[in-house]
Amino acid sequence: MAIEYSARVSRIPVYPAAAGYALPEDVARLASNESPDPPLPQVIEAVTRVLGGVNRYPDPTNSKLRAALSDRFGVPASRIAIGNGSCDILLATGEALLEPGAELVYSWPSFSVYPQLEAASGATGIRVPLNDRHEHDLDAMATEITAATRLVIVCNPNNPSSTAIPLEDITAFLAKVPRHVAVLLDEAYCEFNVLDDPDASVELLKRHPNLVLLRTFSKIYGLCGLRVGYALCGDERFVTAVNQVRQPFFCSAAAQAAAIEALKHQDAVTERVERAIVARVEVEAGLNELGIVPAESQANFCWFDLPEDAVEADVVSGLAERGVLVRAGTALGREGALRVTYGTPQQNDRFLAALRGVLDL
Numbered sequence: 001m002a003i004e005y006s007a008r009v010s011r012i013p014v015y016p017a018a019a020g021y022a023l024p025e026d027v028a029r030l031a032s033n034e035s036p037d038p039p040l041p042q043v044i045e046a047v048t049r050v051l052g053g054v055n056r057y058p059d060p061t062n063s064k065l066r067a068a069l070s071d072r073f074g075v076p077a078s079r080i081a082i083g084n085g086s087c088d089i090l091l092a093t094g095e096a097l098l099e100p101g102a103e104l105v106y107s108w109p110s111f112s113v114y115p116q117l118e119a120a121s122g123a124t125g126i127r128v129p130l131n132d133r134h135e136h137d138l139d140a141m142a143t144e145i146t147a148a149t150r151l152v153i154v155c156n157p158n159n160p161s162s163t164a165i166p167l168e169d170i171t172a173f174l175a176k177v178p179r180h181v182a183v184l185l186d187e188a189y190c191e192f193n194v195l196d197d198p199d200a201s202v203e204l205l206k207r208h209p210n211l212v213l214l215r216t217f218s219k220i221y222g223l224c225g226l227r228v229g230y231a232l233c234g235d236e237r238f239v240t241a242v243n244q245v246r247q248p249f250f251c252s253a254a255a256q257a258a259a260i261e262a263l264k265h266q267d268a269v270t271e272r273v274e275r276a277i278v279a280r281v282e283v284e285a286g287l288n289e290l291g292i293v294p295a296e297s298q299a300n301f302c303w304f305d306l307p308e309d310a311v312e313a314d315v316v317s318g319l320a321e322r323g324v325l326v327r328a329g330t331a332l333g334r335e336g337a338l339r340v341t342y343g344t345p346q347q348n349d350r351f352l353a354a355l356r357g358v359l360d361l
């Protein structure tokens, strides 16, 4: 007799993990929107220092990290949640807010974990298509809000489409959302966005207790292997709620130490953003030479439709054979598209050359 699993498990999609973890080191890993830069030496030192104390549990209140984030953003520590990656806070948000009969509104294609929130909770997910510029359609999202809506997720810049909407539009959208509906602004890539000051959204928390800004150390800070993210919240009750539904020690001592140290090096953040912007311009120019027009990226990756005669799976496998790993659009919600993370200049050139070869141009 086989084990019987809950109906919940049968509803939850299996995460479409990127391939290639067992491949050799010299592969260009452009599939997971990671930073191409290794951790800063000071971050490695900070992590090494705490390893001698790992016979003790980590601080379950994450007090030093929350204090550092509070200093950085001017948000009281009581309104800052920490997570084992920002995904942890995202899933806890679903646990804390959703249940059968409740509704969740988000755009599509967007981050592949959002559908898990409705599947895990039994709530109804309402997906609003991106517009033809691959951007969130906030007006259409606002019309989907009903008395049953508990949570609206806006991913800005959006994964996988790379586009961002101006803060002005988000501000106008928030004014339309009733106070009982939580708005989670997923800002995993906000540091790469040049449309607005990445920290300008923090001001909105003062006027909107129903707003949560979800951020991560995985992308610009390059710490995804350690798993640490945070949420700046309009109301401290939200922090208590997401903590209630999780195990107490969700963020390791190494992750907390690394994040605290990484925050001290904003000069490195600026340099990384500048390099990503150069990569954005160069990759876009290279794609244009192949007759491809990507969406307007405000992130550390690009998103584009392949030429009509190209078969997505063949392109992805052809690139992999040439040592370049990218994400196929079908797994992310759009058949015939590719999402490609910007890497080092050498990796970007390798990707463009490989794509030219695969498309036989």
Ligand SMILES: Cc1ncc(COP(=O)(O)O)c(C=O)c1O
Pocket (backbone or CB within 6 Å): 032, 033, 084, 085, 086, 087, 088, 111, 155, 158, 159, 186, 188, 215, 216, 217, 218, 224, 227, 228, 229
């Ligand atoms: C839009 C978005 N949000 C959240 C995450 C989660 O990142 P992490 O759990 O590593 O903080 C990702 C990761 O790719 C993402 O693309």
